[in-house]
Amino acid sequence: MHKYFLSILFLSISFLSFSQENYNYKSLVVSQADLKGTRYEKDTTANAFYIYEKGFSRIENGGNYNLLTDYSGKIKILNKEGFEKSTIEVLLYRNKSKKEIFRNLIAFTHNLENGKIVKTKLEEDKVYREKYNERYTLVKFTFPNVKPGSVITYSYQTESPFIFNFNGWDFQDDIPKMYSECIADLPGNYVYNIRLVGPLKLDAEDSSIKKECIELSNTATADCSHNQYIMKNIPAFKKEKYMTAKKNYFSRIEYELKEYKGFDGVNKKYTETWKNVDKELRTEKTIGIQLKKVNATKNVLPETIKAMPIGLEKARAIYKHITDNYTWNDKYRIFRDVEIKEILKSKVGNVAEMNILLHNVYKEQGFSVKPVLLSTRSNGYATKIHPVLTDFNYLIIQLTIDQETHLLDATEKTLAFGQIPFRCLNQYARLLDFKKGSSWIDIKPKGRSSHYYRERLTLTNESKLKGEAKYTYNGYHANSKRRAFDKVPKEKYLDKILNDDENLMVSEASLQNEDDLEKPFIEEVNFTKSIEQIEDIIYLKPFTKSFFKENPFKLNDRTYPVDFGYKDSYSYMVQIEIPDNYQFLDIPKNQNYVLQGKSGKLSLNFKLLGNKLQINHIISFLSSYYPVDYYGSLKEFFNLIVDMENNTVITIKKTS
Secondary structure, three states: OHHHHHHHHHHHHHHHHHHHHOOOOOOOOOOHHHHHOOOOOOOOOOOEEEEEEEEEEEEOOOOOOOEEEEEEEEEEEOOHHHHHHHEEEEEEEEOOOOEOEEEEEEEEEEEEEOOEEEEEEOOHHHEEEEEOOOOEEEEEEEOOOOOOOOEEEEEEEEEEOOOOOOOOEEOOOOOOEEEEEEEEEEEOOEEEEEEEEOOOOOOEEEEEEEEEEEEOOOOOEEEEEEEEEEEEEEOOOOOOOOOOOHHHOOOEEEEEEEEEEOOOOOEEEOOOOHHHHHHHHHHOOHHHHHHOOOHHHOOOOOHHHHOOOOOHHHHHHHHHHHHHHOEEOOOOOOOOOOOHHHHHHHOEEOHHHHHHHHHHHHHHOOOEEEEEEEOOOOOOOOOOOOOOHHHOOEEEEEEEEOOEEEEEOOOOOOOOOOOOOHHHOOOEEEEOOOOOOOEEEEOOOOOOEEEEEEEEEEEOOOOOEEEEEEEEEEOHHHHHHHHHHHOOOHHHHHHHHHHOOOOEEEEEEEEEOOOOOOOOEEEEEEEEEOOEEEOOEEEEOOOOOOOOOOOOOOOOOOOOOEEOOOOEEEEEEEEEEOOOOEEEEEOOOOEEEEOHHHOEEEEEEEEEEOOEEEEEEEEEEOOOEEOHHHHHHHHHHHHHHHHHHHHOOEEEEEOO
């Protein structure tokens, strides 16, 4: 009997192992193992994953010679949380005269019923098309009869007349993939820059020549470069705090047309040099034309500012006048719909109009000023290898006074002089100098942003805790506070302080420097706090606030850097005073830590002076950017911070 039981157990374990680890990742065909599997061993947190995925792109041989892409995918739905992956979306590009086409969709849901594979077809009338924005149409469909354990398969073809934009391939997604294959047949007369983006490596790569893959006439043919790229066991790309655009990091293949070699012997280069691009920006592009309209701004400033001598004080006055009197319309356009006369008339404009106005006013007043092109954090890094103007989506200016440079942006009324929006803190930008040539510059905020908390807590003979606090915010923290303050009346902002913390009874609240952008933003409050007391022992958590309530870093493995945007520091000083008939019974030990590479510091120190206990808690980040190999250290660093701020307890005993 025991032998029989062991045999059954062995068979069960073997079958479970087979069903979980032997998914058919070689084709779109759904196997019994695909349906019987209940988890993905390499990521047991996954709710769904791709078993198989393949794409094949090539130029149509005949017809309109458009770009054709065949796509096929097979997804395993593991549980109800994975149901969202049964909705597929495909974006199709269009312009005024041409558009991409979606066709030949074949889609099935596969389930295992009574040991047999049952297929449910997605009907054509369940495929929806809708306008996504001015440039894209969205094709959307949801698979029917999806259950935990289902496997969905789908294939389709897209046709694009935009052959200069050869389709790239995303190996990585927000769910894992067992197998992903990309095949591209590139015509020999189209020369592309091909690059693999992201930290993951290819498992297989192959290139060969496919002879006479395209016939252009009875006499003209073209060979193709046949390229195959394969990745296996691809982890999900999981977003986390303090990252820039996803496209900076997730693994993919990108194609950019470098040169077209015509059969008539005429060649056209598409990859430009910065020298050529500078000339184009200066003479042809909208921003270059508008940058020349300096005289249009001669009546913008009042005479009091015009009369000031050139220097930092006048520069600050000009910046304040523009930000006070002109308003950003939240649009990012920099290469189209830019007209300086329009913003002068309406006093409302997009990013380029706001900052070209600021540039031209400085220029008209005799300052040394240049425009700067950049890509925002959410837009991704601009390519440095060669000019790609479409990588840029933002424009600021660089002002130079006495050999010191100041980066400026007029779009936000709460920004101090010399401070650019957080969205612009994306490592580097392109300084446009139309005389000496453009160049890359680093985007590094000046100074350090900081929280500076001071609290004085007094324990009364009635066992109540009274507090006085001053919270000081500098740099980007001050800007964040002012943005919140700017959105509501002052009374409502103060009311939020009075009622925001359920653990405190705030009786008074006041502000300092809320409108003075050159000074720190300060909140002051008076409050009382309840305490926990068991018999004659008081258990007191010394911090009424916490800089970090939880660790922002939760991934087991993060494959991209941590980018805070700016150097940051936090300081929290607390003084606790107790009556003479009380004594501090248990004071925690001092703690001091250093982040990997001495790139950060953390401390919590206690000092007893009679009936007063001074507590000093400091967090300091000496860098704004931490590479991937710092992640484990940062994660542990934040574990220590959260523990200090939320679990530190001081015991106080009543002696009489």
